[in-house]
Amino acid sequence: MKKIGIYGGSFNPVHVGHVEIIKYVMKEMNLDRLIVIPVGAPSHREDRLLEGEKRIKLLIAACMDMDRVEVSDIEVKSKGVSYTYDTLLNLKKRYKDAIFYEVIGEDSADYLHQWKDYENMLRECKFVVLKRKGYNYKPDHENIILLESPLYKYSSTEIRGLIKKGMDITGMVPDKVRDIITKENLYR
Template sequence: MEKIGIYGGSFNPVHIGHVEIMKYVLKEMKLDRLIVIPVGFPSHKDSLLLTGEKRIELLEAACKDIEKVTISDIEVQNKGVSYTYDTLLNLKKKYKDAIFYEIIGEDSADYLQEWKDYEKMVEECKFVVLKRNGYAYRAEHNNIIVLESPLYRYSSTEVRERLKKGLDISDMVPKKVHEIIIKEKLYR
């Protein structure tokens, strides 16, 4: 049975922390595949997102050399709000004999019970919770796995703020992502 991780987020933009998380969960959870899914229209916050297509381009540049990572446009193609449970059901149709692992941070885990169809979701897949600075999440269900993961110090918000101020971000994002952001003057 294939073990598939689902890693969703705005990835606005993808940064080195995201890439480190991908590599970490692939290894730690012994996943056969990690599907990275940028949101189309986030249900939980307003945000000035780059287009889904541009974020996919940046993700593909960042993940080009990471085995077992697939970038999916499943939520970007959806013209309405995408909910994680609906995305999971769509993936379950495509990968019928798979065990799914939803990768989230402790910040998201803190309001997990508020997610649409949380009760159904926690029965349909396992949640893998990664450490976030300032949080101490305690699992409340057998299908929730809290990993003693390293703390990843970068955030997309910080990358965007530095770009607005004209500061260097070359140590915060993968090299190919940096090249695209600078060439196309993104986030300015």
Template sequence: MKIGIYGGSFNPIHNGHVYIAEMMIKYLELDKLLIIPVGEPSHRENILLDGNIRLEMCRIAFQKNTKIEVSDIEINSNEVSYTYDTLLKIVKKYPDSEYFEIIGEDSLAYFDKWKNYKDILKIAKVVVLKREGYKTNLKNRNLIQLKNPFLNYSSTMVRKAILLGESVDNMLPKNVVEFIKNKKLYKD
């Protein structure tokens, strides 16, 4: 089985994330794509919205895609989230599979600082999505750099727009927009 692993803060999940997920399923011919909202981030202060709310937004965004599983593997962990540790848990749950860790070029810029990054490259192929303003020279046979379109928005932009009372209808899946409005999220 070919399994994609797409982790992130998803604070909130937006149409760019959805586009990337669907693109990765097709491009990599994945049998399953795991969407993994980060629990306790390893590389920055945790200023994220509650994990269970971010998890729910991801589930809402992908509820109709049968190849996507939104995982609580990091949200329900009491430990700091490291990709390597999560990858080992996935290998244990889905043995004898081919694994594709999906990251942005911004993450690749400091990938050599990740916990056990060389072991990650032995266990999985690391698929790198281009991000505007980033470039790296890291080379490895298990590193796949894609030529993908740049997306014009980020979760930070979405949160800022909500705070300013601007419409985010074109940035988020419709059902996620409704969820955010109903829960009055990102207002402060």
């Protein structure tokens, strides 16, 4: 069976921490494929995201040189609120012979029991939980894997703030992403 990771998030914008997470999870979990999925309409917060198609363009630029990494528009193109469980079921139809690994941070794991259909998700996939500063999550199910991952120092919120102030974000986002943000005047 193929091992497929699902890495969802706002990616608003994608930064070097996201890229490092992709590489780390691919290696540690020995995945055959990792599908990166920017959220469409988020279920758990107010929608103040850059347009989905632009976030996809930035993600493609960030991931273009990575083997076995795919950027999916499945949630951006869906109508209404995006729920991880619905996305998982759609992917299971496409990849019938696969084990799925949902990649999340400790911050998300802390409220996993509040996710739509989370008990079904625990039956349908495994969760790969990455360390986050300020959290000390303890897995409570056999399908939850806590990785002793490094802590990543960048946040999209911080980067958007710097862009608004006209400050340089070199080294915080992949160069190709920075170039698109600058050229298209995004996040200003």
